[in-house]
Amino acid sequence: MSIFTKQKVIMVEPERALPGRETPVLPEPVFHEIFGIPVQTVPTGSEVVYLALGCFWGAEKLYWQAPGVTNTAVGYAGGFTANPTYEEVCSARTGHTEIVKVSFDPVKTSLARLLKIFFENHDPTQGMRQGNDVGTQYRSAIYTTSPEQLAVAKQVLGQFQTEFQRSGFGRITTEVKPLPTFYYAEEYHQQYLAKNPFGYCPVHATGVTCNPQVTA
Numbered sequence: 020m021s022i023f024t025k026q027k028v029i030m031v032e033p034e035r036a037l038p039g040r041e042t043p044v045l046p047e048p049v050f051h052e053i054f055g056i057p058v059q060t061v062p063t064g065s066e067v068v069y070l071a072l073g074c075f076w077g078a079e080k081l082y083w084q085a086p087g088v089t090n091t092a093v094g095y096a097g098g099f100t101a102n103p104t105y106e107e108v109c110s111a112r113t114g115h116t117e118i119v120k121v122s123f124d125p126v127k128t129s130l131a132r133l134l135k136i137f138f139e140n141h142d143p144t145q146g147m148r149q150g151n152d153v154g155t156q157y158r159s160a161i162y163t164t165s166p167e168q169l170a171v172a173k174q175v176l177g178q179f180q181t182e183f184q185r186s187g188f189g190r191i192t193t194e195v196k197p198l199p200t201f202y203y204a205e206e207y208h209q210q211y212l213a214k215n216p217f218g219y220c221p222v223h224a225t226g227v228t229c230n231p232q233v234t235a
Contacts, residue, residue: 027111027154028147031099037112039101045203051090052210053083058092059203065089065122068130068168069096069198071160072141073149075117076211077220081140082121083210087128091210092120094203097160097194102202108156116158116194120201130168131233134175137161141223143193144183150223159191162198169197175231182229 048057061067072078075093083091095103098114108115123133141149143159161176163169172195180191203209212218 029111030155031112031114033099033114035112036099036114037103037107037110039103039107039113041102043102043203044104044205045209046206049206049209051092052213054090056090058090058209060090061122062089062124064124064126066125066130066168067120067122067164068133069118069120069160069162069164069201070133070137071097071116071118071158071162072137072143073117073157073159073223074152074220075119075204075208076218077222078117078140079119079210080212081136081222082119082133083213085128085133085136087132088121088123090122092203093208093211094118094120094201095156096162096201097158097199098155101200105205105208109154111155115156115202116160117156117204118160118162118201129233130171131175131231134161134172135229135231138175138179139224139228142188142225143179143191144188146192150221159193161193161195162201163196164198169195171233174233178231179227179229182227183225186225186227188225188227
């Protein structure tokens with residue numbers, strides 16, 4: 020591993036993070052390529068959860084296709100730099116991970132179902148990488164927006180941990196915590212694979228599966 024690659028997998032210290040800027044990098048409104056509403060909108064009755072599972076292009080497509088999802092957007096969270104650019108996030112000097120904002124109708128789907136998609140479509144045991152994508156921006160994370168979501172996320176992670184261990188994998192490294200500040204990514208990243216249907220963004224599924232059972 021090169022020195023540069025080693026630096027990319029080490030979380031930057033807050034005092035060494037890039038300062039960022041006051042102005043968001045995404046203008047308002049930007050309309051969703053699939054849902055036809057502003058990506059910033061949370062439809063009435065929807066809940067929101069933030070999910071990071073590697074490159075956010077492919078991850079967002081997984082969720083805009085999922086039943087019960089009402090809106091999606093991509094952005095950055097978990098770090099220290101305000102309103103970062105994609106290039107800054109790629110430098111490993113912001114602390115942010117690439118993440119998908121998922122709005123969903125709890126009458127039509129559940130957080131547990133969305134987390135089943137999450138754990139079955141990447142390798143949550145890899146730490147600061149997904150496949151050949153290496154760096155803190157590719158780390159796995161679940162950022163919740165309510166105490167109930169946090170409890171469900173911890174239950175589902177525990178059940179998937181059992182299945183990953185049975186399949187020979189190590190400890191799940193997914194961050195699970197209440198949402199820190201979320202920043203929208205640039206317009207060209209929003210629904211990238213809808214705008215660029217021949218674009219490439221691999222999904223690193225492991226074949227490990229589970230039907231999580233959540234208690235109230």
